[in-house]
Amino acid sequence: xxxxxxxxxxxxxxxxxxxxxxxxxxEPARADHYFNExxxxxxxxxLHIKLFGKTHASPRLTCWYxxxxxxxxxxxxxxxxxxxxxxxxxxxxxxxxxxxxxGMLGNLYRTGADSMGWHSDDxxxxxxxxxxxxxxxxxxRRFVVRRKxxxxxxxxxxxxxxxxxxxxxxxxxNWQHAIPKTRKPVGPxxxxxxxxxxxxx
Ligand SMILES: O=C(O)CCC(=O)C(=O)O
Ligand SMILES: [Mn+2]
Numbered sequence: 001x002x003x004x005x006x007x008x009x010x011x012x013x014x015x016x017x018x019x020x021x022x023x024x025x026x027e028p029a030r031a032d033h034y035f036n037e038x039x040x041x042x043x044x045x046x047l048h049i050k051l052f053g054k055t056h057a058s059p060r061l062t063c064w065y066x067x068x069x070x071x072x073x074x075x076x077x078x079x080x081x082x083x084x085x086x087x088x089x090x091x092x093x094x095x096x097x098x099x100x101x102x103g104m105l106g107n108l109y110r111t112g113a114d115s116m117g118w119h120s121d122d123x124x125x126x127x128x129x130x131x132x133x134x135x136x137x138x139x140x141r142r143f144v145v146r147r148k149x150x151x152x153x154x155x156x157x158x159x160x161x162x163x164x165x166x167x168x169x170x171x172x173x174n175w176q177h178a179i180p181k182t183r184k185p186v187g188p189x190x191x192x193x194x195x196x197x198x199x200x201x
Contacts, residue, residue, distance in 0.1 A: 012155060014145065017171035021157065022096070022164045025135065031162040035137035037085055038190050044108050049073055059181075060114040066103030068197050072123050086192075089135070093194050097133045097166050101194040109141060109189040112182035118146070122172040127198040130172050134165040135194070139187040145177045161189070 012019040026034065044061035064070055064077035065086055071077075082090065086104065094101050107116065121132050140160040147153040159165060179191075 010157075012145065012157060014155065014171060014175055015147075016174040017145075017167070018169040019145075019165060019167045019171050021159070022166070023160065023162070025096070025162055025164050026092070028162070031137055034085070034089060035161070035190055038106070038137065038192075039108070039188065041083075042086075042106055042108075042190075043080070044106075047075065049075065060116065061108040061110065063106040063108075064104070065106070066195075066197065068103065068125075070103055070105070070125070070197065089192065090194060093133050093135060093164065096164065097131065097194075099131045099133070099196055101131075101133060101196055103195045103197045105193045105195065107179075107191045107193070109139075109179065109191070111188070112184055112186040115181040116179040118176045118178045120148070120172040120176050121167075121193070121195070124200050125197050126172070126195060129169050130167070131196050132165075132167045132172070133194045134159075134167070135192045136163050136165075136189060137161045137191075138189040141179050141186070141189050142182070143177060144180060145175050148174055148176055159191075 008023040010021045012021065043063045045063060047058040047062050048055050049058055065080045065082050067079060069076055069078050090101055090104065121130055136159045138161045140158050143157045143159045145155045
């Protein structure tokens with residue numbers, strides 16, 4: 001872990017939110033190694049999501065690793081053991097975020113046609129003030145954030161490879177986020193969103 005890089009950070013200007021972006025998390029060669037290993041070996045799946053009675057292929061590949069099952073958008077991922085590589089990355093992110101992280105949803109955006117729609121990560125299992133630590137490798141993509149109560153209030157932040165966005169507090173309660181498609185030629189991007197899953201009564 002590169003201490004110099006951790007000092008390089010940017011606080012997103014979110015009223016009623018708390019999100020900080022850290023740059024240059026790992027040594028560049030280590031970040032490349034993580035990208036290549038994850039790209040080749042993570043358990044990438046093409047999901048099919050049912051929306052208003054219609055089945056849609058999700059516009060990216062996804063994987064889940066975690067100590068518990070995870071349910072969102074009417075689908076359930078079973079618990080899946082951490083690989084040694086993911087456990088190593090998770091430990092680094094736990095230290096950086098000062099949070100125990102027991103689940104990780106991974107996204108592979110193969111080209112600019114891959115994307116993620118507007119949502120908040122606010123399922124009950126994530127607790128009342130979810131901590132989301134979102135680590136990116138590979139190509140830079142735009143991360144767009146908008147207020148739930150005034151969707152015209154938007155913030156656009158490029159997320160480069162080897163960066164970590166930490167969202168806390170009321171961010172998910174007040175804001176939504178998305179990764180829009182782009183027509184610009186862009187290489188693959190991997191995003192690992194480590195989460196803290198709480199037991200739900
Ligand atoms: O790819 C990203 O940066 C966003 C991922 C995300 O929002 C999620 O997995 O919930
Ligand atoms: Mn999200």
